[in-house]
Amino acid sequence: MIIVPEKEIAGLVSEEQAFKAVEQVFASMSKRSAYNFPVIREAIGHADALYGFKSGFDREALNLGLKSGGYWPGNADKGLTNHQSTVFLFDADTGKARAVVGGNLLTALRTAAASAVSIAHLARKDAKVLGMVGAGHQSTFQMRAALRQRDFEKVIGWNLHPEMLSRLEDTAGEFGLPFEAVDLDRMGADADVIITITSSFDAILKADQVTPGTHLACMGTDTKGKQEVDAALLAKASVFTDEVAQSVTIGEAQHAIAEGLINESDIAEIGAVINASHPGRTSDDEITLFDGTGVGLQDLAVASAVVDLAVERGVAIEVDF
Numbered sequence: 001m002i003i004v005p006e007k008e009i010a011g012l013v014s015e016e017q018a019f020k021a022v023e024q025v026f027a028s029m030s031k032r033s034a035y036n037f038p039v040i041r042e043a044i045g046h047a048d049a050l051y052g053f054k055s056g057f058d059r060e061a062l063n064l065g066l067k068s069g070g071y072w073p074g075n076a077d078k079g080l081t082n083h084q085s086t087v088f089l090f091d092a093d094t095g096k097a098r099a100v101v102g103g104n105l106l107t108a109l110r111t112a113a114a115s116a117v118s119i120a121h122l123a124r125k126d127a128k129v130l131g132m133v134g135a136g137h138q139s140t141f142q143m144r145a146a147l148r149q150r151d152f153e154k155v156i157g158w159n160l161h162p163e164m165l166s167r168l169e170d171t172a173g174e175f176g177l178p179f180e181a182v183d184l185d186r187m188g189a190d191a192d193v194i195i196t197i198t199s200s201f202d203a204i205l206k207a208d209q210v211t212p213g214t215h216l217a218c219m220g221t222d223t224k225g226k227q228e229v230d231a232a233l234l235a236k237a238s239v240f241t242d243e244v245a246q247s248v249t250i251g252e253a254q255h256a257i258a259e260g261l262i263n264e265s266d267i268a269e270i271g272a273v274i275n276a277s278h279p280g281r282t283s284d285d286e287i288t289l290f291d292g293t294g295v296g297l298q299d300l301a302v303a304s305a306v307v308d309l310a311v312e313r314g315v316a317i318e319v320d321f
């Protein structure tokens, strides 16, 4: 069995490799060659922790396994990240344990890769202004992966806590791009692509603030009750997602579905666009919205790529198991 510790991940996997792994698995999910098993998430009654598993099997890539982890709110006081996760991979032919891979950085990379895949396939080709709603831990990963998808000339940002916006400015600066803090009217009016990545439980962006032709990647809503954009915006937009079952229950679409504004059949899988069985964006005026809920297969895909790279570069720890 192979172990790839958390500290090795940053030096192993690039954004491009994460993008390819996630794009492949979304395509595989849409062909029904890959499926996610039911998610387990429990408040364990200790250390205020939320703990769970996301798991699945990709028959094309032969990735079988799970991501185990959750949220420990007291970790920051111990000098640890509150979100903790580890990926376990198994040999699909024998069931033998194949690898244990640190999952913290991988979670950020696979989440950023998902919105980047949506931008690559759904945003207008001439998109120039990237809008960021949210400036937390995930936001810099999101921005870096997104900026590679189009010839962006400027980044604009909004955050409930404005003191955090310097993080977005610094990241835009890495790419030599100007950054401007804006209000939500300007966000909707000026941005060609908008990424939302917050822990909000109320709509931040309203439907009438978003202009025709915009692509939105809504990435923060991954739990029942969370919400980042007006439900009416989903009725106005062409809605895409990683997995429809999650989109309507824990994703951004849960609210539009509950209010009867859209039906489950109105939501398309991003994998279908990748496989060209769905046309994706059909006009420059269309608003496209990707509801990125986060599936276990994304974690397995990037972890598997990491294991291959670790073996190739001689940094994998091999143990008899």
Ligand code: NAD
Binding pocket: 107, 111, 133, 134, 135, 136, 137, 138, 139, 159, 160, 161, 164, 197, 198, 199, 200, 201, 202, 204, 219, 220, 221, 222, 292, 293, 294, 295
């Ligand atoms: P973080 O705690 O580092 O940052 C939270 C962000 O949300 C900050 O920008 C903060 O200002 C903002 N925020 C907090 N409360 C808000 C409110 N009431 N209204 C508007 N904004 C608010 O978190 P993070 O690690 O950057 O994660 C952001 C979100 O992404 C979380 O909700 C997390 O669960 C989600 N997430 C989703 C996936 C996925 O696959 N879809 C993966 C990882 C994380």
